Amino acid sequence: MLWVKGFLEEDAEIGQEVTVRTIIGRSLKGKMIAVNPPYEHNFGRTIPELLTVGKELRDLIEGEG
Numbered sequence: 001m002l003w004v005k006g007f008l009e010e011d012a013e014i015g016q017e018v019t020v021r022t023i024i025g026r027s028l029k030g031k032m033i034a035v036n037p038p039y040e041h042n043f044g045r046t047i048p049e050l051l052t053v054g055k056e057l058r059d060l061i062e063g064e065g
Contacts, residue, residue, distance in 0.1 A: 002028075002030070003037075004022065005022065005023070006020040006021050006022040006023065006026075006028070007020065008021075008032075009021055012032055013032075014032055014033065014035070015031065015033075016031070017029065017032075018030065018031070
C-alpha cells in the first residue's frame, strides 16, 4: 500500500485504476481509494519517562555552567 500525492492523468471515480503524476514527474498507477484524504497518523501512546527529559537536560546543562 502506498500513499501518493499528485495529479490524476484523467478524470476518474473512487475504485478505478488511475495514473497519478507526482510533482517531480513520476508516473504511478494504482486504485484510487480517496480524494484528498487527510493524514490520520499519530505519535502513539505517551511514554511517561520522556515527559521530563527536557527539564532534566536543562537542569543538567545549567548545573554545569
